Amino acid sequence: xxxxxxxxxxxxxxxxxxxxxxxxxxxxxxxxxxxxxxxxxxxxxxxxxxxxxxxxxxxxxxxxxxxxxxxxxxxxxxxxxxxxxxxxxxxxxxxxxxxxxxxxxxxxxxxxxxxxxxxxxxxxxxxxxxxxxxxxxxxxxxxxxxxxxxxxxxxxxxxxxxxxxxxxxxxxxxxxxxxxxxxxxxxxxxxxxxxxxxxxxxxxxxxxxxxxxxxxxxxxxxxxxxxxxxxxxxxxxxxxxxxxxxxxxxxxxxxxxxxxxxxxxxxxxxxxxxxxxxxxxxxxxxxxxxxxxxxxxxxxxxxxxxxxxxxxxxxxxxxxxxxxxxxxxxxxxxxxxxx
Amino acid sequence: xxxxxxxxxxxxxxxxxxxxxxxxxxxxxxxxxxxxxxxxxxxxxxxxxxxxxxxxxxxxxxxxxxxxxxxxxxxxxxxxxxxxxxxxxxxxxxxxxxxxxxxxxxxxxxxxxxxxxxxxxxxxxxxxxxxxxxxxxxxxxxxxxxxxxxxxxxxxxxxxxxxxxxxxxxxxxxxxxxxxxxxxxxxxxxxxxxxxxxxxxxxxxxxxxxxxxxxxxxxxxxxxxxxxxxxxxxxxxxxxxxxxxxxxxxxxxxxxxxxxxxxxxxxxxxxxxxxxxxxxxxxxxxxxxxxxxxxxxxxxxxxxxxxxxxxxxxxxxxxxxxxxxxxxxxxxxxxxxxxxxxxxxxxxxxxxxxxxxxxxxxxxxxxxxxxxxxxxxxxxxxxxxxxxx
Numbered sequence: 001x002x003x004x005x006x007x008x009x010x011x012x013x014x015x016x017x018x019x020x021x022x023x024x025x026x027x028x029x030x031x032x033x034x035x036x037x038x039x040x041x042x043x044x045x046x047x048x049x050x051x052x053x054x055x056x057x058x059x060x061x062x063x064x065x066x067x068x069x070x071x072x073x074x075x076x077x078x079x080x081x082x083x084x085x086x087x088x089x090x091x092x093x094x095x096x097x098x099x100x101x102x103x104x105x106x107x108x109x110x111x112x113x114x115x116x117x118x119x120x121x122x123x124x125x126x127x128x129x130x131x132x133x134x135x136x137x138x139x140x141x142x143x144x145x146x147x148x149x150x151x152x153x154x155x156x157x158x159x160x161x162x163x164x165x166x167x168x169x170x171x172x173x174x175x176x177x178x179x180x181x182x183x184x185x186x187x188x189x190x191x192x193x194x195x196x197x198x199x200x201x202x203x204x205x206x207x208x209x210x211x212x213x214x215x216x217x218x219x220x221x222x223x224x225x226x227x228x229x230x231x232x233x234x235x236x237x238x239x240x241x242x243x244x245x246x247x248x249x250x251x252x253x254x255x256x257x258x259x260x261x262x263x264x265x266x267x268x269x270x271x272x273x274x275x276x277x278x279x280x281x282x283x284x285x286x287x288x289x290x291x292x293x294x295x296x297x298x299x300x301x302x303x304x305x306x307x308x309x310x311x312x313x314x315x316x317x318x319x320x321x322x323x324x325x326x327x328x329x330x331x332x333x334x335x336x337x338x339x
Numbered sequence: 340x341x342x343x344x345x346x347x348x349x350x351x352x353x354x355x356x357x358x359x360x361x362x363x364x365x366x367x368x369x370x371x372x373x374x375x376x377x378x379x380x381x382x383x384x385x386x387x388x389x390x391x392x393x394x395x396x397x398x399x400x401x402x403x404x405x406x407x408x409x410x411x412x413x414x415x416x417x418x419x420x421x422x423x424x425x426x427x428x429x430x431x432x433x434x435x436x437x438x439x440x441x442x443x444x445x446x447x448x449x450x451x452x453x454x455x456x457x458x459x460x461x462x463x464x465x466x467x468x469x470x471x472x473x474x475x476x477x478x479x480x481x482x483x484x485x486x487x488x489x490x491x492x493x494x495x496x497x498x499x500x501x502x503x504x505x506x507x508x509x510x511x512x513x514x515x516x517x518x519x520x521x522x523x524x525x526x527x528x529x530x531x532x533x534x535x536x537x538x539x540x541x542x543x544x545x546x547x548x549x550x551x552x553x554x555x556x557x558x559x560x561x562x563x564x565x566x567x568x569x570x571x572x573x574x575x576x577x578x579x580x581x582x583x584x585x586x587x588x589x590x591x592x593x594x595x596x597x598x599x600x601x602x603x604x605x606x607x608x609x610x611x612x613x614x615x616x617x618x619x620x621x622x623x624x625x626x627x628x629x630x631x632x633x634x635x636x637x638x639x640x641x642x643x644x645x646x647x648x649x650x651x652x653x654x655x656x657x658x659x660x661x662x663x664x665x666x667x668x669x670x671x672x673x674x675x676x677x678x679x680x681x682x683x684x685x686x687x688x689x690x691x692x693x694x695x696x697x698x699x700x701x702x703x704x705x706x707x708x709x710x711x712x713x714x715x716x717x718x719x720x721x722x723x724x725x726x727x728x
Contacts, residue, residue: 137482139519
């Protein structure tokens with residue numbers, strides 16, 4: 001009973017602290033929003049196009065890009081600006097329309113359309129695939145027009161128009177994609193990734209930071225004064241732990257509710273999710289108590305606590321999916337409770 | 340000026356005695372950078388094994404197998420022949436291949452007819468890059484087949500007799516699509532994870548200086564230290580300048596040490612030293628100004644701790660120290676440019692990828708200094724009130 005009273009006082013102190021409330025309530029929601037938006041799988045690829053003087057053929061290809069539902073096209077005035085945007089990662093892929101595209105095609109030559117994308121970058125490769133398909137579709141019409149002009153009647157321009165109108169009606173060799181392994185062992189992109197990872201990250205981080213309040217209370221001699229009364233040390237520890245557990249549980253519940261309602265995150269089986277969330281709140285409470293016990297000054301708790309929390313979060317897959325790190329790092333990551 | 344230097348010297352000595360300053364300024368960013376370096380070691384290159392099932396055994400399938408053996412593809416893909424589609428699906432599930440490409444029976448024969456068959460890719464939801472690249476390779480191969488079919492259809496539509504379609508098909512096979520996507524160099528270094536997050540983490544922990552300095556100012560004030568200093572011929576602005584200078588020296592030392600160690604030990608690319616130093620210095624100046632502003636706005640130690648904590652995490656999140664913001668929606672990239680660290684991250688990203696020198700960082704440095712002027716001016720206006728309170 002006394003433990004509950006101690007817990008109630010501790011919780012009241014935390015709730016009155018507006019900074020603590022910011023970290024418990026506001027910050028996790030903002031982070032879910034930012035990380036979720038940054039990690040979200042885009043429905044369209046961002047493509048930058050620079051025209052170095054390609055003429056009519058270049059304009060037609062740009063129009064074909066713009067008509068593709070997979071691509072969001074931005075035009076760039078210079079090659080340097082396009083390069084900078086791709087290098088910064090602002091674009092998934094950059095397309096360079098070479099000068100004299102019209103002349104080259106008219107002479108029967110092959111036009112090399114430059115595509116800037118990194119081979120090891122999945123979204124850039126997927127974007128390059130989408131861009132290549134549009135280029136191939138446009139090129140197919142040119143090939144058809146050239147072929148028909150060489151081996152049949154009509155000018156190149158007439159046959160180009162003919163090929164364009166025929167293309168949607170000629171049965172295509174297709175590509176069917178089948179998923180052999182439909183069971184996800186990695187988190188999906190977007191808010192479904194950011195909400196659970198930020199729950200794990202922030203509940204732990206806030207609990208570690210909250211250890212500073214134990215140190216401050218200890219420095220003020222409050223615990224000693226409490227033990228002068230009929231209160232055992234175990235009761236104080238139980239009360240503090242209960243307070244930390246309650247706060248961690250409240251924060252986790254808030255993230256679950258906001259994630260589910262505002263961002264449409266699926267948390268899976270309710271019972272299993274509840275058990276997991278409660279268990280994680282217990283881990284948070286333990287981390288807070290450990291921080292308050294191990295560190296001697298609030299400054300130590302504020303300096304080492306966040307560092308340890310961020311490091312464990314990184315190792316455990318809160319900052320990036322463990323699927324993208326080496327198998328050794330994945331195994332090491334699973335030594336942390338976060339993973 | 341001398342008074343400010345004395346105060347700065349005293350603050351620095353006090354700070355260096357506190358081990359938490361060393362942890363935040365040096366140990367933490369280095370530990371996190373080391374962690375990132377190890378975590379992403381080997382992830383800068385990508386190679387996977389692709390299963391190929393040739394049930395067709397016709398000439399078109401042979402052409403596909405030949406295309407898969409091209410020297411350029413060998414750097415990315417190792418091809419493994421698998422007998423059946425079912426075995427290929429099992430192999431994908433067992434992770435012995437990352438993805439598979441199936442050429443169905445009768446594929447070659449169907450190409451010349453009116454209802455061509457499709458190639459099939461078998462992918463795993465957990466190996467999306469390999470799946471994307473497999474689709475990319477298949478799409479490139481199919482594009483030529485479809486161009487040939489369109490060529491024949493166009494020639495027939497133009498008036499060539501249908502009786503010649505077999506002849507046309509043979510001729511079309513010798514043509515090549517005259518517009519090709521060719522991989523072009525970005526003309527910039529690849530942005531390595533360690534090169535982004537080394538400055539990211541160094542700046543993030545530098546921001547903690549705001550909390551520490553503001554806290555120490557209010558502790559000094561509570562202990563009557565500020566009043567005692569004011570009893571001497573020291574102007575309020577000199578007290579603030581002294582505090583600010585200690586932040587400047589601490590910040591430069593922290594950022595510089597992290598830059599040198601992460602470059603030497605983990606291969607982080609901070610760019611040209613002079614440009615990186617200028618950018619780092621501008622960022623430290625911004626931190627000094629924000630610190631001064633927090634000290635002037637807050638009225639109590641508790642308020643100072645609250646405002647600075649919110650400033651630290653707010654700036655770090657919006658500026659992209661935690662999250663690679665370049666691939667986020669444009670609105671978030673725009674918001675980042677309202678923060679000094681957002682400009683610093685953009686500058687360090689450009690230095691690491693595009694390269695160049697002082698010209699590359701001119702715009703970010705000017706933007707950070709503009710931010711500093713605004714924050715610093717506001718602090719100067721409020722300085723008398725803060726010190727007198």
